[in-house]
Amino acid sequence: xxxxxxxQPEMSVQEAETVTxxxxxxxxxxxxxxxWYKQPPSRQMxxxxxxxxxxxxNATENRFSVNFQKAAKSFSLKISDSQLGDxxxxxxxxxxxxxxxxxxxxxxxxxxxx
Amino acid sequence: xxxxxxxxxxxxxxxxxxxxxxxxxxxxxLSVYWYQQSLDQGLQFLIQYYNGEERAKxxxxxxxxxxxxxxxxxxxxxxxxxLGDSALYFCASSVWELTDxxxxxxxxxxxxx
Numbered sequence: 001x002x003x004x005x006x007x008q009p010e011m012s013v014q015e016a017e018t019v020t021x022x023x024x025x026x027x028x029x030x031x032x033x034x035x036w037y038k039q040p041p042s043r044q045m046x047x048x049x050x051x052x053x054x055x056x057x058n059a060t061e062n063r064f065s066v067n068f069q070k071a072a073k074s075f076s077l078k079i080s081d082s083q084l085g086d087x088x089x090x091x092x093x094x095x096x097x098x099x100x101x102x103x104x105x106x107x108x109x110x111x112x113x114x
Numbered sequence: 115x116x117x118x119x120x121x122x123x124x125x126x127x128x129x130x131x132x133x134x135x136x137x138x139x140x141x142x143x144l145s146v147y148w149y150q151q152s153l154d155q156g157l158q159f160l161i162q163y164y165n166g167e168e169r170a171k172x173x174x175x176x177x178x179x180x181x182x183x184x185x186x187x188x189x190x191x192x193x194x195x196x197l198g199d200s201a202l203y204f205c206a207s208s209v210w211e212l213t214d215x216x217x218x219x220x221x222x223x224x225x226x227x
Contacts, residue, residue: 037218044116045204045218091157098212100147100170104157 002027004094006105013082014113020067021077021108023092029053031097034068034075039107040088048090051075053097082112117141118219120205126225132193135222137205139186145169145208146188147216148180152201163188164211195226 003026013019025034036048051059051068058066063083067076079086092105117140127133139146148160150173159172163182174180177195182188192199202221208214 035215042220043202043223044220045206046116047215047217050215100145100162100212100216101159101172102147102216103159106156 002029002094002096002103004092004103004105006090006092006108008108009106010109010111012111012113013079015082015084017082018078018080019082019110021079021090021092021110023075023077023105025073025075025092025094025103027073027094027096029096033095033097034066035093035095035102036064036066036075036077037091037093037104038086038088039091040085045091049077079110084112084114086110087112116217116219118143118205118207118217120203120219120222122222123220124223124225126227127195128227129195129197131195131226132191133195133224135190135192135203135205135224137188137190137207137219139188139205139207140217143207143209143217144186145211145214145216146182146186147206147208148174148188148190149204149206149218150201151204151221152198154198155201157204160190169211192224197226200224200226 034051089107095102119138160174162170205219206216
């Protein structure tokens with residue numbers, strides 16, 4: 001079974017600084033997808049970034065980028081120039097190729113301080 | 115706003131009762147997914163429908179059922195409710211059946227007293 005581990009229950013960062021959230025996963029699959037979702041206090045689940053395992057290039061979306069290490073089964077999220085609106089729970093998620101049973105980590109609560 | 119709508123936003127009911135949660139996917143999306151987010155279990159995938167047919171099942175209890183209608187909206191039925199069913203229930207949608215980015219609705223907060 002696929003498991004997703006987020007080892008940092010809580011993190012904080014000063015506004016305008018950079019923070020990295022960790023995620024590791026366990027799978028025997030070679031084709032899969034990885035996601036970071038953000039859940040602000042409104043509870044809405046918002047897709048931050050998506051990575052296909054067959055792509056070696058790390059995904060980026062504006063201030064958000066990932067460090068995907070397939071051999072190490074690691075998928076960390078880097079947030080640059082942190083903003084107060086980045087304060088949220090961040091969930092790492094795994095999905096096998098051709099299977100929509102998405103597995104989520106326990107989440108990391110990020111607080112951006114002014 | 116993801117374009118996925120869910121009703122109601124909040125629902126309070128008693129143990130043993132039955133409730134129905136409703137979801138309308140984004141325009142053009144054919145797949146609908148249901149998730150449960152609870153304090154002890156975290157976020158769990160429940161079930162997926164694609165164009166009216168069940169496609170994948172996760173950790174869905176036998177007391178729970180879902181369906182997707184011809185207009186593509188979906189309903190999740192929860193029966194014989196227990197205190198432990200209290201949770202946030204999300205619906206998500208995507209265009210295709212497999213391995214497609216899912217967009218989440220705002221969720222329905224269910225409280226069982």
